[in-house]
Amino acid sequence: MSGAPAAPPARAAAPLPSIAATGWSRGLLETKTFFRERDAVVFTFAFPIVLQVVFGSIFRGAVPGTEISFAQLYTAGLIGAAVMGASFQNLGIGIAVDRDDGTLRRLAGTPLPHGAYFTGKVLNVLLVALLDVVILLALGVLMYDLKLPDELFRWATFAWVFVLGITGSALLGIAASGLPRSAKSASAVISLPFVVLQFISGVFVPFTQLPEWLITIASVFPLKWMCQGFRSVFLGDAGAALELTGSYELDRAALVLGAWVAGGLILCLTTFRWKGRRDG
Template sequence: MAATSHNTTDKPLPSTMAIGVARTKLEVREFFREREALIFTFFFPIIFLAIFSAVFGDTDFGQGVNAATYFTPGMIASGIFLSSFQSLAISIALERDEGLLKRLRGTPMPPQSYFIGKIGQVLITSVAQIALLLAISGLLLGVDLPTDPSDWINFAWIFVLGTASGSVLGIAFSVVPKSGKAASAVVTPVVLLLQFMSGVYFVYSSLPAWMRGVASVFPLKWLASGMRSVFLPDDFVQTEPGQSWHLGIGAIVLAVWLVAGLIVAQRVFRWTRRDAG
């Protein structure tokens, strides 16, 4: 009887995915409680889009495209990269420095659940950020949003590939800063450099050829050009290098970075500081 009673009170342990979903909810709550994360990650592209729209408000980029319309794709790409790569590279480095990762590693929680929580937080906050940016650009800045379903299909796969590759690269890059305090100083310049080189803040075709060549190696350039193909008129492809959006090449580059990021993250990720042994 005792054995029967014991068996009826046993409960199966939650699955890795269930724990990951619960972890996602916690990560999202903590993200929106951090003022610095909200300003420098969530609202940064929205604020910059408003500034660029005001500064270049009288500039005609051709075919009736105004500043807000031209810079919206770059700000979307930048927002994805900030919410994935920069956010995870900094937050994980801080959690490692504070000993949180070491404590989590000592719990029954599967390591995969921790990463599901981080990536889930990136997906949710990225969707919220871009939805807000599109609402502001469409309602307040006069940006005509796409109406062709094929544009939104392209938007979806570019968003998913960009978010996934940025997330795994952020996890991998989180081991580079020597301490949590140094994380922002190490990660932010990398992100800013890629933003300037990838056509986020400038007309991409006006950048030097060598700079475009370097930028084409990294995912942010392909995120930005992919988003331009969605939000700019079709004839604008004539202003792109090679007079093509190169969506196929962009998909390959993003997929390669995703796979490479997964491999590197698995090999180099640390739950404790390097000086902890």
């Protein structure tokens, strides 16, 4: 007596890709999308270069009392501004646009891990920031006789300032992406405070020419400490005399930047929204 045909064995469900794998794929997609937007590419890379050339051409010669040229001083500061621009500004605007056009809402309804979306964004930010730094340093060396450090500890300082600075700025950008009401207002809402922050953080205007209350405000935010850290790397001991305290205060810079990493993470976890205000 023959029995009923045996049911085929159930196939095991294929394991989902890891966050690292999907994050890498998202990073490639974000990078391809970024470089296809020619206007954004030109602005991101050309803006700090134009400022470097303009300020280097207007303010010639050495800073009084030092052998450091104004162009070298601006180059070191613009590196900090470029790193924060690539992270805070690009993420703040980009995520606001993704939220407004429904991209975030659609991604939230897919099996894509939420962490993969942010990993992809951060990978793109890292690439853009590193390219910005390399270009500014190359111009500084070729046009303004900027000396690259030959001491290992100064490159180590560059590494931790870069990592803490870009991490804190990226988290701040993710948190700030919820402020714009729409994609149209994102650029103004995110870019305006960043531009103001550059003027009060020692990027364009020396601290010695700023009122004390503006210095106090700038000291709260990461950009001042990023620029100060990068000046310590590329200007060395000679540049310390240009700081308000006669020192780069690297221990305090590490403390403030680390606090922004922790604070930015808390802000992101408590305020980030996948839906826009119009989505309910």
